[in-house]
Every structure is written in C-alpha cells, then in structure tokens.
Amino acid sequence: MSEELHPFETFLRKEMIPHIWCDGCGNGIILNSYLMALKDLNIDFNKVVTVAGIGCIGRVSGYTKTDSYHTTHGRAVAFATGVKLANPELKVAVISGDGDLFAIGGNHFIHAARRNVNLQVICANNFTYGMTGGQYGPTTPLDAWTSTTPYGNVEHPFNLIHLAAASGAVYVARWTTLHVRRLTESIKKALQKEGFSFIEVITPCPEIYGRYNKMRTGIDMMNWFRKASEIRNYSDPAKAEITPERIVLGEFVDIEKPSFGRLLHGMTAKVQEKMKRGNR
Amino acid sequence: MAEKSRAVLTGKHFMQGDIACAEGAIAAGCRFFAGYPITPATEVAERMARRLPEVKGVYVQMEDELASMAAVIGASYAGVKSMTATSGPGFSLMVENLGLAFMTETPCVLVNIMRGGPSTGQPTKPGQQDVMQAKWGSHGDYEIIALAPSSVQEIFDLTIEAFNLSETYRTPVVVLADEIVGHMRERVTIPEADEITVIDRKKPRVPPGEFASFKPDEDLVPPMACFGEGYRFHATGLTHDESGRPSTSSAEAQQKLVQRLCDKIRKNADKIVKTERTMLEDAEVAVVAYGITSRSALSAVQKAREAGIKAGLFRPITLWPFPDQQVSQVAKKVDAIVVLEMNYGQLVREVERAAKETPVIFLSKLGEEPHKPAEILQAMRRALQ
Amino acid sequence: MRLEIRVAGFGGQGIIRTGLMLAIAACIHGDKNAVQTQSYGPESRGGACKSEVVISDEKIDFPKVVDPDVLIAMSQEAYDMYVDTVKKSGTILLDPDLVQKQKASSSRVFKVPATRMAEQLGKTIVANVVMLGAFTSLTNLVSVEALKKSVLDNVPKGTEKLNLAAFEKGYAYGKRLLKEK
Numbered sequence: 035m036s037e038e039l040h041p042f043e044t045f046l047r048k049e050m051i052p053h054i055w056c057d058g059c060g061n062g063i064i065l066n067s068y069l070m071a072l073k074d075l076n077i078d079f080n081k082v083v084t085v086a087g088i089g090c091i092g093r094v095s096g097y098t099k100t101d102s103y104h105t106t107h108g109r110a111v112a113f114a115t116g117v118k119l120a121n122p123e124l125k126v127a128v129i130s131g132d133g134d135l136f137a138i139g140g141n142h143f144i145h146a147a148r149r150n151v152n153l154q155v156i157c158a159n160n161f162t163y164g165m166t167g168g169q170y171g172p173t174t175p176l177d178a179w180t181s182t183t184p185y186g187n188v189e190h191p192f193n194l195i196h197l198a199a200a201s202g203a204v205y206v207a208r209w210t211t212l213h214v215r216r217l218t219e220s221i222k223k224a225l226q227k228e229g230f231s232f233i234e235v236i237t238p239c240p241e242i243y244g245r246y247n248k249m250r251t252g253i254d255m256m257n258w259f260r261k262a263s264e265i266r267n268y269s270d271p272a273k274a275e276i277t278p279e280r281i282v283l284g285e286f287v288d289i290e291k292p293s294f295g296r297l298l299h300g301m302t303a304k305v306q307e308k309m310k311r312g313n314r
Numbered sequence: 315m316a317e318k319s320r321a322v323l324t325g326k327h328f329m330q331g332d333i334a335c336a337e338g339a340i341a342a343g344c345r346f347f348a349g350y351p352i353t354p355a356t357e358v359a360e361r362m363a364r365r366l367p368e369v370k371g372v373y374v375q376m377e378d379e380l381a382s383m384a385a386v387i388g389a390s391y392a393g394v395k396s397m398t399a400t401s402g403p404g405f406s407l408m409v410e411n412l413g414l415a416f417m418t419e420t421p422c423v424l425v426n427i428m429r430g431g432p433s434t435g436q437p438t439k440p441g442q443q444d445v446m447q448a449k450w451g452s453h454g455d456y457e458i459i460a461l462a463p464s465s466v467q468e469i470f471d472l473t474i475e476a477f478n479l480s481e482t483y484r485t486p487v488v489v490l491a492d493e494i495v496g497h498m499r500e501r502v503t504i505p506e507a508d509e510i511t512v513i514d515r516k517k518p519r520v521p522p523g524e525f526a527s528f529k530p531d532e533d534l535v536p537p538m539a540c541f542g543e544g545y546r547f548h549a550t551g552l553t554h555d556e557s558g559r560p561s562t563s564s565a566e567a568q569q570k571l572v573q574r575l576c577d578k579i580r581k582n583a584d585k586i587v588k589t590e591r592t593m594l595e596d597a598e599v600a601v602v603a604y605g606i607t608s609r610s611a612l613s614a615v616q617k618a619r620e621a622g623i624k625a626g627l628f629r630p631i632t633l634w635p636f637p638d639q640q641v642s643q644v645a646k647k648v649d650a651i652v653v654l655e656m657n658y659g660q661l662v663r664e665v666e667r668a669a670k671e672t673p674v675i676f677l678s679k680l681g682e683e684p685h686k687p688a689e690i691l692q693a694m695r696r697a698l699q
Numbered sequence: 700m701r702l703e704i705r706v707a708g709f710g711g712q713g714i715i716r717t718g719l720m721l722a723i724a725a726c727i728h729g730d731k732n733a734v735q736t737q738s739y740g741p742e743s744r745g746g747a748c749k750s751e752v753v754i755s756d757e758k759i760d761f762p763k764v765v766d767p768d769v770l771i772a773m774s775q776e777a778y779d780m781y782v783d784t785v786k787k788s789g790t791i792l793l794d795p796d797l798v799q800k801q802k803a804s805s806s807r808v809f810k811v812p813a814t815r816m817a818e819q820l821g822k823t824i825v826a827n828v829v830m831l832g833a834f835t836s837l838t839n840l841v842s843v844e845a846l847k848k849s850v851l852d853n854v855p856k857g858t859e860k861l862n863l864a865a866f867e868k869g870y871a872y873g874k875r876l877l878k879e880k
Contacts, residue, residue, distance in 0.1 A: 047548065050559055080544045085388075096548050096560060101541040103391060104550035104560075105384060106414045112381035116388025116396070117541060119372045120346050124392065124542050142384075145377040298372065305367040309320065328723045328733070353741075438739055498762055499719060499735040501726050606762070613761035682738060687761055 045069045045079065050096045058244075058252025060211035060237030061091050064158050067214060068129065069098065071221035082125045085114040087134035090165050090239075091158040094129045108138030111146045114153050122152070122295050125225065132159040132173040136192055140172070147201035149294040150229040156221065157194060157232070160239035168242035175276060179246040191276070198232040199271040199287045205231035206287035208274065210259040211238060213283065220285065229293040236281060321369045322507040331466045331496040332357035332399075335425055335489065336365060337504065338473030339397050343512050344423070345371035346396035348385035350378055350404060353437040354493040355427040358399035379407035383424070387415050390422045391549065393540035395477060399425035401493075402444055403434060406451070412486055413452035416575065418549045419528065419536065421480040421515055423473065425489040427496035430681065439682050440493035442605055442656040448488045449634050455572050457579035459586055460488040460634040462604040466500040472631070478513040479586060483578055484535050490633060492656060494606040494684065522546065528571075529556040534578040579635055588631040589640050593619065597626030599694045600644050602665050603654040604630050607684050611654055614690035625694055633661060641668035650697035652677060654685050673697065700756060702840060703764040706827075707749040707781055708773025708797070710739060713827035717771070718750025720831060720849045721841065725754045728845035734762040747776055754840070769838055770806075771830055772798050773813075790838055792830060809837050809876050816868055825865035828854075832869025837877065843870065 040046070046069075055061050072082060084102040086095035087110035095102040101124075105113045110128045118126045128135075135143050135157050146153060162180055163169045170180040170187050173194065177186045198206045205227045209217040217235060224231035238244065238255030249255045259281060266274075267284035274282040322341045329337070336358050339347075347362040349355075363373040372389070376382040382398045389396040400408060405426045415422055430436030431443045444451075448460045459479050463469035469491055480487040516537040518525045527547040530536045536556075539545035552560040553568050561567035579586065590608075593615060594600060603611035608629045618625035628644050630637050641664075645651060651674045653662040662676045675697045679685050704721060708714045718735045726733035734753045740746035751764040770785045772778035772793040778801070785791055785806045793801070795810040811833040817826040828850055835846050847866060854862045 047559075049557065050548075080546060081542050083392075083541045093560075096550065099546050101546055102548045103388075103418075104548070104552065105387075106411055106551055109380060109384035109411060109414075112376065112384035113388040115374070115376075115381070116346070116348060116385030116390075117392045118388075119374055119385070120389035120392035120394040120396070121542055141377050142381050145381070298374075302367040302370060302372075306370065309368060326727065328719075328727050437741055494736060494762065497737055499722060500759075500762075501732065609760045609762055616760070683763060684761075686765060 042069050045073065045099050046097055047099045053097060054093055055090060056241040058238060058240040058255070059090070060160070060235070060252075061094065061158055063211040063214060064091065064129065064156065064235050064237060065094050065097060067218040067221055068094075068127070068156065070218045071225060074218070075222055075225055077125060077225065081123060082127065083114070083117055085110045085117070085126060085128045087130040087139060088165070089131035089134050089163070091129060091131045092134065108134055109142065110134065111139060111142040111153065111155065115146055115151050118152055119295060119298065122299060126152075127154040127156065127225070129156045129158070132157055132161065132194070133163050133171040136172040136194065136197070144197070144201040147198060147203045147230045147232070150202055150204060150291055152228060152293040152295045153230055154221070154224045155230070155232045157234045158237045159194065159234050160237050160243055162239055162243040164239050164242045168246060175278065180243070181246070193271070193275050194234045195274040195286050196271040202230065202291075203232045203287060204229035204289050204291050206271065207232075207285045208234040208236070208283050210236040210263060210281065210283065212256050212259045212263070228296065229291055236276070319507070322510065323504050324506050325504060327502045327504065328499055329466055329502045330357060330499045331469045331491065332427065333361050334466045334470040334502050335399065335473050335491070335496070336361035338470040339423065339477065340365055340369060340371070341504070341507070341510055342395065342474040342477035343514070344395045344397050344477060345369065346386070346389035346394045347371070347398065348374045348376050348382040348389070348396070349398045349400065350376055350382050352401045352404045354429055354496050355399040355401045355404075355425065357496070358425060358427070379404035380410060383408040383411035383415070386422050387411060387418070387420045390420045391541055393542070395421070395481070397423040397425065399427065401427050401429045401437075402431040402441070405444055405447065409447065409451035413454060413456060414551045415486040416452070416456045416458070417551050419484040419538070419575070420486060421484055421538070422486050423476045423480055423489065424486060425473070425491065428490060428492045436681070438493070440606065440656055440684070441680070442492055442607070443660070445490060445633055445655075445657065445660045448490055455576055457576045458488055458634045459483070459485065459579060459632065460490045461631060462490050462633050463495055464605050464608045464629070465495065466498060467502050469495055470502055470504065474510060474512070478511065481513045481515045482535070483582065484515060484538055485579065490605070492605045518545065526556040527558050528554060530574060530578070534574055534581065583635040586632060587635060587637045587640070589637050590629040590631060592627040592629070594626035594628060594644060594647070596624055597647070598624040598649045599652060599697050600626050600628050600648045601652045601654065601690065601694070602628045602630070602641065604633060604661070607654040607656060607679070610685045610687055611690060613687040614694070617687055617691050618694055621691070623694060623698065630661075636661075636664045636668070638668045641665055642670070645669035645672040648672065650675065652690065652693045652697050654679070654690065656680065656684060701759075702754040703767045704752040704754070704769040704771070705749060705764045705767040705781060705784075706751075706771040706773070707777030709776070710746045710748045711744040712748070712773050713824065714748045714773065715739070715750045716853060717827040717831055718752045720846070720853050721834075722752045722754070723853065724841045724845040724849035725752075728848045729841060731756060732759050734759050736762055749777065769834070769840070771834060773827070773830070774798070775800060792834055792837065794826070794830070809833070809873070811869065811872060811876075813869060816872065817865060820861065820865055820868065822861060825862055828862050828865040829869035832866040833873035836870045836873030
C-alpha cells in the first residue's frame with residue numbers, strides 16, 4: 035500500500051504536529067488558507083517569514099515550514115517591521131490573534147498601518163483570550179459572557195475593519211472561517227499588495243468562547259457565522275460592526291499608496307546618489 | 315572603498331560621546347537602528363538617522379521602546395547588525411524583549427545612556443542606576459554582557475566591542491554609559507577601517523536539511539541561519555529544543571536550554587571580561603569605580619599618592635559578567651576597598667561578595683556631579699583608619 | 700597644567716557652543732587635551748545652562764570643573780551661583796547688562812557688555828562669540844588663531860562674516876580693558 039502524501043506535506047513542519055488546537059477551532063482553516071495562497075501564487079517558501087505573537091493562533095508560526103518567528107506577546111508586528119525593513123526581499127506575514135494584535139499590540143498595529151509597512155497581517159478573531167481560559171478582550175461583543183465578564187461584557191469592542199482602514203491600511207478585508215475560498219483569494223490579494231494589508235478572520239472558539247455563549251460546538255458557531263454573515267464589499271468600514279445578528283464581510287479597502295519600505299529605500303538611494311556626486 | 319571610508323570616519327575628531335557611540339556602531343557594521351527619542355540618548359538616534367542612509371543602512375523611529383527592541387531583533391534575524399539606544403524609562407520597556415533576544419540568541423546591541431531615576435527622575439542628569447536592571451531586569455534566569463565606557467574614545471571602542479561580543483556569543487550586549495560620557499566632548503581617534511576588528515556571527519556549516527538552529531558548538535554558541543537563506547527554521551521565545559521546536563512541558567528541555575544559555579556567558583567569562591588596574595601593585599586601599607566615576611577616582615588616586623597614601627584603582631570595564639575573580643585578587647592584597655557609584659548602592663553588592671573579608675566602604679552620589687576627587691580622598695583616609 | 704573654564708547663563712545664549720568652540724580650539728587647532736561637559740535642564744530655551752571645559756597638557760582624568768580658573772557669567776543667576784567657586788587667582792568675565800548685582804571678589808573681574816555689542820552688530824545671538832573674543836585677549840590661554848578657526852568651523856554656514864566681526868569686536872574690547880587696568 036503506497037502512502038499518500040498530504041498536499042501540504044512540504045509546507046508543514048511535521049515534527050511540530052500534532053497541533054495544540056481544540057476540536058472545532060478555526061485556526062487550522064486559517065493556516066490552510068494561508069498555505070494555499072502561498073502555494074497558488076508560487077511564492078518561494080525560502081523567502082517567506084511567518085511571524086506570530088502569543089495565543090493559540092501564534093503556534094501557526096511553528097507549523098508553517100517557512101522561516102518563522104514566535105515573538106513576545108503583542109510584538110509580532112514590530113518584529114516583522116524590523117525584518118521587512120532590514121531585508122525587503124522577504125515576504126513577511128504576521129498571523130496572530132485579536133488580543134495579541136489589538137490589546138497588548140494595538141499601538142504597534144496602528145503605527146505599522148500608518149507607516150504602510152509592507153506586511154500582510156492576518157488576525158484570527160475569536161472574541162476571547164483562548165489560551166488563558168477565555169477572558170474578555172478588545173473584540174468581545176457587548177453583553178457577551180467570558181470568564182472575566184461573569185455578568186456580561188460592559189465594554190465596547192473594536193471594529194477592526196474600521197480601525198485598520200482609519201490607520202491607513204491599503205487593503206482591508208473580513209471573512210469568517212466558513213468563507214474559505216473567499217478568504218484564500220483575499221490572502222492571495224493581500225500577498226500581492228504593496229503596503230500594509232489586513233485581513234480579519236472571524237474564527238470559532240467553541241471550547242472556550244462558545245461554551246460561555248451557548249455555542250458549544252464548532253458547528254454551532256459556524257451556524258452563527260452562516261446566519262449572521264452579509265457580504266457587503268466596499269461598504270463603509272464604520273458600519274461594519276459585529277453583532278449577534280449581523281457580521282458584515284467583504285473587502286472594504288483596496289487602495290494604492292507607496293509603502294514605507296519604498297519611501298525609505300528611495301530616500302537612501304537619493305542620499306547615495308547625492309554622495310556619489312559629492313565625491314566627484 | 316568609498317563605502318568603507320564613508321562608514322569609518324578615520325581621523326581625529328572632537329566628538330560627543332553619543333555621536334562616538336553611533337560612529338562606533340557603524341564602524342562595527344551596524345546597518346539598522348530602531349529607537350524612540352529619549353534624553354540623554356537622543357543624539358545617538360539623530361546621528362544614526364543622518365549616517366545610516368549614507369552607508370545603505372536603515373533608521374526607523376518606532377512607536378515606543380517595546381517596538382524598538384522587537385524591530386532590532388527582527389532586523390538581526392534578517393541578517394543585519396542592529397542596535398537601539400535609550401535611557402532608563404525606555405530601558406524598562408526594552409528589557410521585555412531583551413529577554414526574547416537572549417532566549418532566541420539574537421546578536422544585537424542596546425545602548426543605555428543612564429540618567430537619574432527611578433521613573434522619569436532627572437532626564438538631563440547623569441546616573442549609574444540601571445546597572446542591576448541590566449542584569450536582572452528581564453524575567454527568568456539570564457546572563458547579560460554589559461560594558462561601561464568612561465570616555466568618548468572608549469564609548470566608540472566599546473560599541474565596536476559590544477557588536478563583536480554579541481556576534482561571537484549570539485547574545486544581546488548592553489553598553490551602559492552615563493549621561494556625562496554620553497554628552498561630553500573629547501578628542502576621539504578613529505582608526506583606519508582595516509585596523510578595526512569586526513567579528514561576524516558564525517554561519518551554518520551544513521545544508522538546510524541537517525541544520526538545527528539552536529544546536530551549539532563546543533563553545534556553547536550555535537551557528538546562526540538568517541531569514542531568507544533557505545534554512546526555513548523556527549525561533550520562539552518559548553523553551554525549545556535544538557531544532558527550535560517548542561518544549562513547554564519537558565523539565566529536561568528547560569534545564570538544558572536555560573543552563574546552556576547562561577553557561578554560554580558564564581563559562582566564557584574569562585574571555586569576555588575586561589578590567590583596568592592602575593597603581594594596584596603596592597596599594598593598601600583600592601578604589602573600585604566604573605564609567606565617569608572612575609575618572610574622579612583616578613584623579614583621587616593620584617592625589618592620594620602625592621599625599622603618601624598607597625592607593626590604586628580597579629576599573630571594571632565589563633560590569634556583567636562581573637569580574638569576581640579579579641576583584642577577589644585585588645581584595646586579598648589591600649586593607650580596604652572604596653566603591654564609587656552614582657546610585658544608592660548597586661555594583662557595590664557584587665564587590666562586597668567578591669571582596670569577602672576585606673572591608674568595603676561605599677560612596678554614593680546622586681544627581682548632577684560625579685564624586686569630587688577630594689571626597690574620594692577623604693573616604694580612602696577613612697577606610698585606612 | 701590643568702585649566703578649568705566654566706561658561707554659564709541660560710538656554711538659547713549659545714552657552715554650550717561657547718564651551719565647545721573653546722575646547723575645539725585647544726584640542727583640535729591647538730595641541731592640548733580638552734574635555735567639554737555640560738549641564739542643562741529640561742527646557743530648550745531659558746533654563747539655567749552651563750558648559751565646562753577642562754584644558755590640559757596631560758591626559759584629563761576628572762572631566763568636570765571644580766574651581767574654575769575662568770568663569771564666564773552670562774546671567775545673574777549663573778553669576779550668583781558660581782562667583783564664589785572661582786579660584787582666587789582666577790578671572791571672571793561677565794556681561795554687566797545681564798549681571799547687574801555684583802559683589803566684591805578677589806579674582807580679576809572684567810565687564811564685557813557682549814549682548815549690547817552684539818546688538819550693535821545686528822544680532823544678539825552672537826553675544827557669546829563677542830565674549831569668546833574678549834576671553835581670548837583677556838586670558839591669553841588659547842591662541843587667537845585657534846579660536847578664530849574654531850569659531851568659523853562651528854557657526855552656521857553664511858554667518859561666518861558676522862561671527863568673525865563679533866569675535867574681533869570682543870577681542871579688541873578685551874585688549875582695551877587690559878590697557879585700562
């Protein structure tokens with residue numbers, strides 16, 4: 035009997051698997067879409083760096099057989115900025131969670147978007163801190179239950195689409211793990227954009243978030259996504275809030291703007307040119 | 315050649331310490347700086363912002379010191395020698411990722427031009443108050459290399475040394491200078507580029523399939539692959555095995571990794587540590603001082619000798635790893651030790667530990683001026699009574 | 700021999716640059732060792748500010764000024780704070796318009812209305828260079844050529860003429876004061 039190879043055999047680090055994710059978790063789908071996008075675009079895996087912060091999705095860096103780095107909590111985008119500026123030939127993707135990117139790492143996110151650093155940032159938004167047992171975070175919906183909102187959440191969540199768009203990202207999209215094909219296409223698009231692109235992926239965490247909020251299985255959560263999802267491409271990011279009734283999906287921003295790297299290295303080239311002339 | 319001469323400003327200059335630090339970095343091959351403005355280290359950043367584009371390097375001003383240190387690590391993993399410069403409040407934020415740099419064995423240099431603390435303290439005034447923080451500020455067990463320059467020439471030389479040590483041992487190195495050294499101006503002689511020793515990190519000697527990115531050589535230092543070189547390796551701040559795979563439950567993995575990372579510095583300490591001894595051969599009292607206070611001490615020792623007191627100066631140039639043995643040797647020969655610091659007692663604890671039975675007098679100075687030679691002389695007299 | 704010079708005033712007067720020009724003159728254009736240190740507050744303009752220079756034939760260990768041989772006082776506050784630190788054999792240069800209350804001193808005291816003289820040249824900003832010119836003739840500690848070179852190397856491009864005029868004016872004023880003594 036010949037053993038059939040997994041289609042991603044060469045893209046995954048077998049020695050790191052089995053993965054740590056729970057049944058019904060959507061992180062595997064995100065990893066799958068990411069690898070599929072890289073494969074479809076024929077990107078040289080030797081020139082890709084996958085960077086992640088801390089949290090369940092952070093382990094994606096270990097599973098992906100590109101160069102990869104697993105940073106301290108919140109600092110993935112800042113680390114990736116250093117990588118990309120030091121070696122512009124590399125394709126640098128950040129895959130991390132809502133808490134990592136928008137609570138402890140929020141400042142780095144908005145500034146990298148403002149600078150338009152040439153990074154592809156994918157946020158697995160599961161509305162909670164899964165790894166620490168389900169505390170509320172910056173995207174937890176109002177009134178939701180978590181281990182630290184035993185009486186319901188009284189904080190307003192971020193609308194990540196609005197935040198990314200306002201901070202200057204050149205490409206902004208939101209999908210759920212139910213929309214695999216669209217998500218993969220979106221990642222492909224982001225990987226080809228020059229500048230800071232951002233994709234929010236609404237992902238199920240039935241084990242932790244779902245358990246607190248009457249969606250105990252992955253199917254329950256996916257059913258919520260199915261019922262609530264509305265694709266509204268290029269609609270107003272400000273109106274793309276997430277409520278139990280409505281999850282607005284689509285591409286929201288797709289603009290052209292010179293990346294930070296282009297401006298920075300362009301400036302360096304000008305300085306070099308000027309010095310050459312000066313030396314004559 | 316034109317590029318080399320642009321990187322190394324050979325010749326005699328009257329230069330500020332912060333500027334000499336930046337020039338030392340560039341001469342050592344640093345081509346990436348990420349930082350956040352802070353007094354009294356801003357001049358390092360300003361010089362780098364002007365100079366790095368001239369040598370095809372990158373200067374980036376990050377949103378804070380957390381990000382700065384993270385970007386520095388990123389650039390180093392991308393294969394570029396990198397650094398940052400800060401002062402106390404920024405150092406507090408940087409020690410987070412100083413731990414990450416240590417854990418992922420990242421060569422990089424962190425310059426701390428020390429001002430008065432705690433908290434915002436006295437931004438424009440000198441201090442030596444971050445000495446213990448450099449050693450213990452990040453959580454978990456770690457070892458750090460920290461160098462303390464006492465002149466403008468030395469901050470140039472030691473910044474080069476810091477890069478060389480960081481590349482040799484695959485570890486972050488701290489330059490601990492004080493505001494006076496950072497801001498004072500003196501003559502600096504920058505040698506020809508060819509006369510400057512520049513060390514680069516060890517590279518893998520095996521093809522990608524056989525390479526384990528955290529497998530050490532005999533010197534406990536693993537060769538380093540960088541991003542984009544085809545090794546497709548993983549690095550993590552989690553405890554990991556030699557291949558970089560996280561190992562969060564194995565006691566053996568924790569013991570093995572932490573021990574090796576610390577031993578990498580501890581067992582190479584005799585190669586790392588630099589000290590300076592002045593007039594100690596027949597000394598009855600030794601002054602131990604580093605950075606700017608060592609210059610007050612030198613003046614005091616000379617005055618003491620003129621007054622018939624057999625005094626000498628021991629100057630740790632490397633603060634960490636602490637020169638235990640060297641201090642012990644000095645302590646055995648003298649009747650008393652006087653320690654000077656611009657803090658309320660930090661490195662003196664290490665001196666006391668190493669000095670064992672020999673009495674140690676501590677002279678603290680907080681605020682604007684370093685110890686005056688006359689005060690030190692007085693302390694020496696007291697020590698010998 | 701070790702020489703200690705303290706220049707003090709407030710931020711924005713070019714105090715630090717004055718010390719710098721002096722040190723460079725001694726160290727780069729002269730053949731001495733020199734160290735320049737400074738002390739300033741958090742304010743960019745208007746706060747107390749001092750610049751210290753140590754010049755020596757030998758290697759300089761202690762880089763700070765303790766008992767200055769020369770004090771250049773460019774504000775009342777600076778004068779009050781440092782007048783008593785000057786060596787008995789030392790020299791005090793002060794701007795009498797800025798230091799109006801003076802006390803008896805055993806040091807040699809020279810009043811150089813540098814700010815007023817700079818005003819006559821059209822720019823009060825060069826008062827420090829006027830003072831430096833006066834310092835040169837009054838103390839004879841650093842050669843006039845070295846100081847002139849240092850001034851020219853350390854002023855913004857396009858202001859060389861103005862600064863040279865300021866230096867000469869101060870230098871001549873100092874000569875005159877010496878004759879009067």
